[in-house]
Amino acid sequence: MDVLLFTCVICALFGGYVNAKSPHIVFIVGDDLGWNDVGWHNPAMKTPNLDKLAQNGVILNSSYVQPLCTPSRTAFLSGYYPYRTGLQHLVILPYSPAYLRLNYTLLPQRLKEVGYKTHMVGKWHLGFCNWNYTPTYRGFDSFYGYYNGAEDYYSHELLYGLDLRFNKTAVRDQKNIYSAMSFTKRAEDIIKAHDKKDPLFLYLPYQTVHAPLEVPKRFEEMYSHIQDKNRRLYSGMVSALDEGVGNVTRALQENGFMNEDILIVFTADNGGLPAQGGNNAPLRGTKGSIWEGGTKGAAFVYSPSLLKKTKYVNTGMMHATDWFATFLEVAGAKPESGIDGISQWSMLKSDQPSKRSEFIYNIDEKIPNAGIRSGDFKLLEGNPGDGKWYPVPTVEADRNTSLYYLPLKQSQYRLFNIADDPTEHVDLADKHPDIVAKLKTKLAEYKKSLVPAFNPGFVFKSLPIFYDGTWSPGWC
Numbered sequence: 001m002d003v004l005l006f007t008c009v010i011c012a013l014f015g016g017y018v019n020a021k022s023p024h025i026v027f028i029v030g031d032d033l034g035w036n037d038v039g040w041h042n043p044a045m046k047t048p049n050l051d052k053l054a055q056n057g058v059i060l061n062s063s064y065v066q067p068l069c070t071p072s073r074t075a076f077l078s079g080y081y082p083y084r085t086g087l088q089h090l091v092i093l094p095y096s097p098a099y100l101r102l103n104y105t106l107l108p109q110r111l112k113e114v115g116y117k118t119h120m121v122g123k124w125h126l127g128f129c130n131w132n133y134t135p136t137y138r139g140f141d142s143f144y145g146y147y148n149g150a151e152d153y154y155s156h157e158l159l160y161g162l163d164l165r166f167n168k169t170a171v172r173d174q175k176n177i178y179s180a181m182s183f184t185k186r187a188e189d190i191i192k193a194h195d196k197k198d199p200l201f202l203y204l205p206y207q208t209v210h211a212p213l214e215v216p217k218r219f220e221e222m223y224s225h226i227q228d229k230n231r232r233l234y235s236g237m238v239s240a241l242d243e244g245v246g247n248v249t250r251a252l253q254e255n256g257f258m259n260e261d262i263l264i265v266f267t268a269d270n271g272g273l274p275a276q277g278g279n280n281a282p283l284r285g286t287k288g289s290i291w292e293g294g295t296k297g298a299a300f301v302y303s304p305s306l307l308k309k310t311k312y313v314n315t316g317m318m319h320a321t322d323w324f325a326t327f328l329e330v331a332g333a334k335p336e337s338g339i340d341g342i343s344q345w346s347m348l349k350s351d352q353p354s355k356r357s358e359f360i361y362n363i364d365e366k367i368p369n370a371g372i373r374s375g376d377f378k379l380l381e382g383n384p385g386d387g388k389w390y391p392v393p394t395v396e397a398d399r400n401t402s403l404y405y406l407p408l409k410q411s412q413y414r415l416f417n418i419a420d421d422p423t424e425h426v427d428l429a430d431k432h433p434d435i436v437a438k439l440k441t442k443l444a445e446y447k448k449s450l451v452p453a454f455n456p457g458f459v460f461k462s463l464p465i466f467y468d469g470t471w472s473p474g475w476c
Helices: 003-013 048-055 069-078 107-113 179-193 217-223 229-254 322-331 345-350 433-447
Strands: 024-030 058-060 117-123 142-146 200-205 262-268 299-302 312-314 358-364 369-374 377-382 413-417
Touching: 024 069, 024 229, 024 322, 048 229, 048 262, 048 299, 069 107, 069 322, 107 117, 107 200, 107 322, 117 179, 142 179, 179 200, 179 229, 217 229, 229 262, 262 322, 322 345, 358 433, 369 433, 377 433, 413 433
Parallel strands: 024 200, 024 262, 058 312, 117 142, 117 200
Antiparallel strands: 058 299, 262 299, 358 369, 369 377, 377 413
């Protein structure tokens, strides 16, 4: 039997193909990054490293995330809409025994099944009151980062408690080292030490550019022309994030990863918050809202070898839950049943049509609000949150905003054609009651799978005074 015939027989016996090593995957998240806060949307922002990757890859123009940090991370790592996990309402607070429940298999657990080495660097925000809820117990081979959501960038403390870990050990030698640099250094170390015979999954959710507004002076000075202090500091933080991504990319290049199959994904976790210097222009709304400005994420994919079409803007519909399913297909893993995510690999790789025609913005029974997109139409129910159109801030009045959901006098339902009106200026609810009725019916069907919001209250035993001054598991 000649070699060609033998190969054909083997392929037929074992499913039609012989598995090569799966591609490396690097998944980078920018925290609270506004739509208008990246160079490929706004040339006033100095993000040359991100811009280079975006412009030589595929820029995603309709990639949606959740309105806040915990819900987006739930969607990324579980593939489920947060309202189906109980984590749809606000975020996990440091003293609350909330967590992403263990009946959800997370992305790194699935990737390990097909041979990946899995590492996480940065922000967790999916619960930590018990060790079983922390990253190295949920599929990551290593974790360097923090459990909560708004630490000081230099002291790495939150409410007088240290929140920085290497695996299970509190890290106390990074005081006065800016977190973006500390996280980048850890990512570089992982890349240098990795044996490329195994595929790498590196999840890198940076702290930047979430509040508090802190950045080394050299980055702030890049925007010395900006009078508004918050916007100046925030812009410097964006450039610090960009430098970090550039250094990670350089490490990948220098260590041979760019000569192999690798997929690099970058996305925001939600929109920017004008009160903290962020900007989502021309979109309506802010972080914490289910307007486009709170939920349409700046994003791109890049690969030197895997993408058949590059250097263009893809307008296909994608949701945060889709990254789970997409990464499984890229990795050659079996699909996960029951999740909300849909693999969009054919869209990203070959500019094929999106496999998604609708998604849920969120269903939050506590606010209450909900939103659904079906085709070109978006229906909002209840109070969607701050719905202003904020200009790039030049004076403090331009960024006077809040996450609070104040009572509104508008009608309960609002309808927009996002294809024709991406900035949500024209409410069509009165003009198209038939479409409103149709989308209300769809929304009611989704609500049948809602898991009640899981936001338990303050637990005294959570406080750092009980754990040598650290935020630590062990109290639930």
